[in-house]
Amino acid sequence: MKKTILAMLSLAIILGSCSRKDSNLTDNPLIQDWNTPHGTVPFEKIKLTHYLPAFEEAIKQHNAEIDAIIDEKNAPNFENTIAQFDYSGQLLSKVGGVFYNMTSANTNPELQTIEEKVGPMMAKHSDDVLMNAKLFAKVKQVWDNRAKENLNQEQKMLLDKTYKKFVRAGALLDSEKQAKLRKVNEEITTLQSKFVSNLLKETKSFKLVVDKKEDLKGLPEWLIEAAANTAKEEKQNGKWIFTLDNPSVFPFITYAENRSLREKIFKARINRNNNGNEFDNKNIISKLVSLRASKAELLGYKTFADYVLEDRMNKTPSQVYQLLEGLLKYSVPAATKDASEFQKLLAKDVPGAKLEAWDWFYYAEKVKQQKFNFNEEETRPYFEINNVRQGCFDVITKLYGLTFTERKDIPVYEKDVTVYECKNEKNEHVGIMYFDPYTRASKVGGAWCNGYREQFVQKGKKVTPIITVCFNYAKSASGRTTLTAEEASTIFHEMGHAIHSLLSNCVYPSTGGTSVPRDFVELPSQILEHWCTQPQVLRMYAKNEKGEVIPDALIKKMETVGNFNIGFSMTERFAAAYLDMEFHMLKSTDKIADINAFEKKSMDKIGLLSQIPPRYRPTYFSHVFGGEYAVGYYSYVWSEVMDADAFQAFVETGDIFDKTTADKFKNEILSRGSTDDAMEMYKRFRGKAPSIDAVLKNSGMKK
Numbered sequence: 001m002k003k004t005i006l007a008m009l010s011l012a013i014i015l016g017s018c019s020r021k022d023s024n025l026t027d028n029p030l031i032q033d034w035n036t037p038h039g040t041v042p043f044e045k046i047k048l049t050h051y052l053p054a055f056e057e058a059i060k061q062h063n064a065e066i067d068a069i070i071d072e073k074n075a076p077n078f079e080n081t082i083a084q085f086d087y088s089g090q091l092l093s094k095v096g097g098v099f100y101n102m103t104s105a106n107t108n109p110e111l112q113t114i115e116e117k118v119g120p121m122m123a124k125h126s127d128d129v130l131m132n133a134k135l136f137a138k139v140k141q142v143w144d145n146r147a148k149e150n151l152n153q154e155q156k157m158l159l160d161k162t163y164k165k166f167v168r169a170g171a172l173l174d175s176e177k178q179a180k181l182r183k184v185n186e187e188i189t190t191l192q193s194k195f196v197s198n199l200l201k202e203t204k205s206f207k208l209v210v211d212k213k214e215d216l217k218g219l220p221e222w223l224i225e226a227a228a229n230t231a232k233e234e235k236q237n238g239k240w241i242f243t244l245d246n247p248s249v250f251p252f253i254t255y256a257e258n259r260s261l262r263e264k265i266f267k268a269r270i271n272r273n274n275n276g277n278e279f280d281n282k283n284i285i286s287k288l289v290s291l292r293a294s295k296a297e298l299l300g301y302k303t304f305a306d307y308v309l310e311d312r313m314n315k316t317p318s319q320v321y322q323l324l325e326g327l328l329k330y331s332v333p334a335a336t337k338d339a340s341e342f343q344k345l346l347a348k349d350v351p352g353a354k355l356e357a358w359d360w361f362y363y364a365e366k367v368k369q370q371k372f373n374f375n376e377e378e379t380r381p382y383f384e385i386n387n388v389r390q391g392c393f394d395v396i397t398k399l400y401g402l403t404f405t406e407r408k409d410i411p412v413y414e415k416d417v418t419v420y421e422c423k424n425e426k427n428e429h430v431g432i433m434y435f436d437p438y439t440r441a442s443k444v445g446g447a448w449c450n451g452y453r454e455q456f457v458q459k460g461k462k463v464t465p466i467i468t469v470c471f472n473y474a475k476s477a478s479g480r481t482t483l484t485a486e487e488a489s490t491i492f493h494e495m496g497h498a499i500h501s502l503l504s505n506c507v508y509p510s511t512g513g514t515s516v517p518r519d520f521v522e523l524p525s526q527i528l529e530h531w532c533t534q535p536q537v538l539r540m541y542a543k544n545e546k547g548e549v550i551p552d553a554l555i556k557k558m559e560t561v562g563n564f565n566i567g568f569s570m571t572e573r574f575a576a577a578y579l580d581m582e583f584h585m586l587k588s589t590d591k592i593a594d595i596n597a598f599e600k601k602s603m604d605k606i607g608l609l610s611q612i613p614p615r616y617r618p619t620y621f622s623h624v625f626g627g628e629y630a631v632g633y634y635s636y637v638w639s640e641v642m643d644a645d646a647f648q649a650f651v652e653t654g655d656i657f658d659k660t661t662a663d664k665f666k667n668e669i670l671s672r673g674s675t676d677d678a679m680e681m682y683k684r685f686r687g688k689a690p691s692i693d694a695v696l697k698n699s700g701m702k703k
């Protein structure tokens with residue numbers, strides 16, 4: 001995942017020095033210059049009390065910088081307006097860079113309280129800037145006269161991006177419509193947070209309490225132990241409690257032999273917030289869909305999908321539908337074939353029974369063990385975390401010439417964090433990277449890459465990036481932390497984002513690094529995952545405690561199992577992406593009377609199997625109804641298509657480390673930020689647009 005924390009500030013704001021300092025701010029390290037190696041954060045000096053005054057001062061400075069653009073006497077042009085605006089707000093970016101990284105990687109209740117104040121403060125500031133009529137008048141004048149200025153490609157992209165950011169926020173509307181839009185935005189935000197809070201409450205309220213030992217049959221020991229602990233916490237000693245949290249419900253439906261209990265927990269999961277009680281989300285969805293359609297119409301678009309897709313790589317709804325339908329054509333038959341195999345196994349256990357959704361995970365696991373004799377525990381000793389990290393560094397060195405050297409003199413915020421200096425082939429400094437591997441109470445879940453400072457050029461001087469990659473691996477008490485193969489590939493994934501920032505070679509803050517369209521940002525990360533499991537790469541780093549290299553037979557087994565059940569996993573994701581599109585193709589006047597009926601009608605269009613619900617059903621589809629990912633779920637699918645197609649370029653040369661191809665990927669994509677249209681950049685690398693063939697071939701669904 002690529003966090004867009006800095007983008008949350010919605011503005012082009014980046015690092016820099018400050019000009020005015022109030023006397024009570026002089027001892028605030030957040031607004032001072034940092035005399036640390038490469039300007040890294042002096043974590044040890046920053047106290048919680050420093051954040052709010054620093055944000056206030058940074059907003060004040062940003063406003064003053066914007067006033068200076070407005071007060072400029074000369075006619076507005078690219079340099080005195082667009083570039084000036086892009087370089088403004090640097091102190092705010094510096095403060096936000098530290099703050100938002102700490103709220104994810106090292107938070108606490110006090111910091112969360114500050115976050116509640118900073119959120120609305122930043123939202124208001126963003127609105128104030130983007131709805132500033134005087135500022136927009138200048139931006140628009142530059143835009144209208146763009147043909148008269150001799151702009152290069154990056155400048156053209158920046159002008160386009162800046163102008164559209166204002167327009168898409170409603171800058172062109174009259175004041176009556178602007179007021180309406182602000183009201184719609186406010187209602188959308190309120191409904192989205194209600195959706196999320198309902199989901200959290202209903203998910204947490206369900207408990208499957210087991211009091212008979214025989215009902216635990218088939219479950220792994222670690223799961224039984226965790227369920228006993230949950231019961232203890234709930235003061236139900238001697239019982240076992242399973243919940244709808246992923247680490248509980250999924251292993252339960254995968255291993256539990258008791259079919260009716262599988263049914264019970266599975267149904268509770270897929271009917272979350274769909275039960276007509278106080279937490280029901282159906283009404284919220286109807287309102288949200290209609291409000292989003294109104295927003296799109298106010299801004300002059302046919303549908304919300306048209307509005308969102310305008311600045312993506314897939315620019316129209318029909319392109320997204322074509323992508324999804326093209327893939328479903330293969331994944332649905334593949335899943336149907338697996339279903340008939342599972343049906344046969346079920347018939348042996350329960351004669352006459354029909355395969356249901358709560359049987360799928362259970363029989364898929366049975367086939368995996370019987371047919372492939374595969375057990376994840378077999379591979380684990382070969383994926384020691386430091387070896388995996390070093391393996392990933394070595395792959396990056398071979399491909400792009402970057403090297404990583406540990407720096408013990410750079411301050412960290414937590415003792416398990418290590419810091420690396422990245423250099424290029426000429427031994428020149430490229431950037432700094434923090435590596436934060438382990439889970440802890442102060443860190444939010446998941447894995448991500450984020451920046452403290454992004455690369456750009458100011459007054460002819462290159463500002464180098466400072467980035468961080470964070471994971472949530474369980475630290476082993478033995479000192480040798482091992483990972484599953486999937487966990488290992490997550491290191492490659494986040495490092496892919498990291499090199500997208502590190503290799504950036506752009507001029508403006510808003511066009512550098514990972515500032516690319518949302519359906520392009522996962523290409524550098526997902527493509528690097530391909531190297532993680534290549535036999536020749538595994539032989540480089542996958543070694544057990546005795547230093548023995550992973551055996552070829554095990555590599556072979558990993559390869560075969562890799563594609564098993566792929567029809568299911570693809571279909572459920574494609575179905576969710578399709579559903580996301582269907583909701584956002586509606587007009588504001590199209591009222592949905594029944595959310596469940598709407599879902600069924602949409603899923604019937606793609607011939608979805610009754611045993612496969614979409615990965616997210618509407619009432620708990622929080623990507624789409626709880627936040628900013630509406631008309632965005634397809635991006636995951638699109639990225640898979642692109643990364644498979646792009647990796648194929650390496651495979652076709654017969655050498656996955658082919659220098660010419662790697663150079664091309666670096667020069668046309670990794671170093672280019674958003675200095676050009678994403679599809680054009682891709683085509684320059686690949687010679688053609690991405691096709692779905694590679695992903696279908698890799699998955700074994702197309703020969």
Ligand SMILES: [Zn+2]
Nearest residue numbers: 001002522525
């Ligand atoms: Zn990612």
